[in-house]
Amino acid sequence: MGDFNLALVIVAIIVCVLVFVFNVYLLVNYQHPDDANQAYFPKFVVVLGLSVAAISILMLPADVANRQACQHAIYNGACNLTLPMKDLWLAIYILDAVLVFFIIPFAMFYYEGDQDKSVGKRIKSALLWVITTAIVCGLVLGILYGLVGKVDFTVRHLSSATTAFPSTWGFSSSQQCIGGSSAHQCSAYIASASSETTWTMRSTFPEYVVALATIVGSVLFAIFGGVGIACLPLGLIFSFIRRPKAVITRSQYIKEATELGKKARELKKAADALHQEERGGNKGRKWRKNVKAVEKVHFDFGK
Known part of the structure; x- marks a missing residue:
């Protein structure tokens, strides 16, 4: 062991x-x-x-x-x-x-x-x-713990009478309780439906947090997991539909490559100018605006 x-x-x-x-x-x-x-x-x-x-x-x-x-x-x-x-x-x-x-x-x-x-x-x-x-999470957890931080158990309320110790026991499958044939509340098998009751107890706070996190995680997983499973084949289908279907000619390729090279040189020149301004300590609002513009052009250029 x-x-x-x-x-x-x-x-x-x-x-x-x-x-x-x-x-x-x-x-x-x-x-x-x-x-x-x-x-x-x-x-x-x-x-x-x-x-x-x-x-x-x-x-x-x-x-x-x-x-x-x-x-x-x-x-x-x-x-x-x-x-x-x-x-x-x-x-x-x-x-x-x-x-x-x-x-x-x-x-x-x-x-x-x-x-x-x-x-x-x-x-x-x-x-x-x-x-x-x-603060928001603490308030939500505290309020919910005070309102719904309890656990309900469905149980049977069983009881038995008392009697002097007899010389023989007259128990059988139909009579399992002390007190004669009228007593049927000590056995869960023959007890009436009215013996069922609800036992309520408050859970500990760590167990409550675990239960709440499990419920929230399960709901979010069901939502995002379902959306992801549904979007995966759609994304593959759309990628296939939007695939390149034509091959450009050599002259078109040279023209596009020339234009891309020109844009790349302009982008590099603008980036070098921003680096020089950064080293010179000139990082004002205009510089940040130009940086964002260059980043946008770079992002569009990479598509």
């Missing part, structure tokens, strides 16, 4: 490390060349988010294997020596919620802010937005 638990812990650690390394490989392989060796914080957030998403899926087989570790134990308390899966489930889902509502928005607000501002001002602006988001 102990060997199995130790092996499960080792496998869990190895899998977590492999998931993290694989996500780092994905980030390095598919990142834009201009983002190399910079913006490490959002990259860490991306890797952490992908790792948490993958681990939350791999938690299910880990939970099954963890239950098998104490299924055939011959002593009480064997399951207490296995992995604390309930705590791990709560930690994963709460970390997921923190990423979605706090860490990822902070990274977006910080790196999408005005690049001309100082680092301190960008952090301050991002923190203000995140604090506002936290």
Whole structure:
């Protein structure tokens, strides 16, 4: 039993490390060349988010294997020596919620802010937005927890009479209760339908957060997953319909290439002029406007 638990812990650690390394490989392989060796914080957030998403899926087989570790134990308390899966489930889902509502928005607000501002001002602006988001989320969670943070269980209310200890017991399939033939409320099989009642209890706040995150995630996955599945074949069909159907002649090719070369030289000249102005410290409103215009021309040129 102990060997199995130790092996499960080792496998869990190895899998977590492999998931993290694989996500780092994905980030390095598919990142834009201009983002190399910079913006490490959002990259860490991306890797952490992908790792948490993958681990939350791999938690299910880990939970099954963890239950098998104490299924055939011959002593009480064997399951207490296995992995604390309930705590791990709560930690994963709460970390997921923190990423979605706090860490990822902070990274977006910080790196999408005005690049001309100082680092301190960008952090301050991002923190203000995140604090506002936290207040709204806290109010929503608190109000919903007070209103619907309860769990209802349908149970049967069973009771039994008391009697002196007899010398013989007159129980049968039709009479399973103490008190004679009129007593039928101690057995769930023969109790009347009126014995059903609702047992209401308030869930703990972490479990409530996990349940709410699961519901919201399932709804969003159903919406965006359905839209993605529907749009994928449509995108492929439209790509096939809009494919190039004609081959231009050599003279047309030379003409188009000449015009593209002329536009490329003009674009490079404008970019060099902006670089010179940037090195000279002239970064006013006109310079930013020209930068946006050059970026737009560059984007249109790349189509």
